[in-house]
Amino acid sequence: MCAPRSFPRPESSASRRGFTLVELLVVIAIIGVLVGLLLPAVQSARESARRSACGNNSKQIGLALLNYVDSKQKFPPAGYLETVAGASVPASGAKLKHMSWLTLILPFMEQQDIYNQVTAVCTALPLSSGTTAHSSVFSTKINSVLCPSDLRPSLASTLNYSYTNYAASEGYHWWTTAGLSTAQDPSFTRGGDFSGIFTQTKERTFSDIRDGTAKTIAVAEVTSVGQKNGATHTCGTGVYRADSAERVFRVALTFNGVNGECCETSRYKYIDGTTRAAAAWLPNTGGNPFAFSPTYVSAWGPNTNWPSADSYHFNVVNCVMADGSVQALTMNIPYGIWASLNAISDAYPAPIE
DSSP states (O other): OOOOOOOOOOOOOGGGOOOOHHHHHHHHHHHHHHHHHHHHHHHHHHHHHEEEEHHHHHHHHHHHHHHHHHHSSSSSBBBBBEBBSSSSEEETTTTTBBBBBBHTTTGGGHHHHHHHHHHHHHHHOOOOOOSSOOOGGGGOOGGSSSSTTTTOOOOOGGGGBBBBBBEEEESSSSSSOOOOOOOTTTTOOOOBBOOOOTOTTTOOOGGTTTTTTTGSEEEOOSSOOOOSSSSSTOOSEEOOOSSTTTEEEBBBOOOSSSOTTTTTTTTOOOOTOOOOOOOOOOOTTTOEEEEOOOOEEEOOOOSOOOOOOOOSSSEEEEEEEETTTTEEETTTOOOHHHHHHHHHOOOOOOOOO
């Protein structure tokens, strides 16, 4: 006869033991430590993804530039200026006055419709300017020319102009030719021409880029607020401007110029048809913020001051080279190398590998 089975005796509720307050606090502390360790990794992964997306935007701009050159046999100008007499500078833009280089490559970025709208407006100059009275087409946002890491300000924060985070290099300064010497950097012992691909009033060709297309910057990142306080001939010495009326941003679809040639007076017109003085940009009757052309100069290095390139990526700025490739350059790049990379025929080596 089989012996009866024995079953474990259930514990009484009185014998069960719960967590003590100390144990709960220890568990919470451990979870807090793990979250603290994980959060920077998550943020780093997100920024890495944003930087990768920005690199893709840069690559698309580079390809569009190459397709433009293939079609026109020359790079687009920084933008088309309009003389007091009404002529276009460069002369090839008779119906394209005040259009930016970025607008000119839109057909090669699958944005033909926006290009057509801007062309129709610029053909019907003069336009109304000021803070809000300009044509609504200039408010059209294009996501492919915005960096995912940027603040993405509202149109109300940018005078109702759409803006871009990618600016064309004018070289050392805004005028047609620019030279550097040992006074600016000890390595510049021979002087040299430090003009960029997008020097105003010029349309460059590949043959003009004597330093090599892989070692000449065509386009670099800029933020929607800009930098301040950094000195000329330095890199990474500035701080971000406030996300407020202090900002300096780049207008995407129109170009009002800054200097054209140093240092003209009352030679070119505003987009509203009025004559401008030297060193002027889009008129803003309210003062700040400042609507700047979609270009930059290399007199200041990256993340130094608003006229130059800057980004929200950690320690790097994405740059489109003249051959269409994209380089992520560090903010603390030696200034001499930065100036050389932005020049088309300075004849100095620019190691970036």
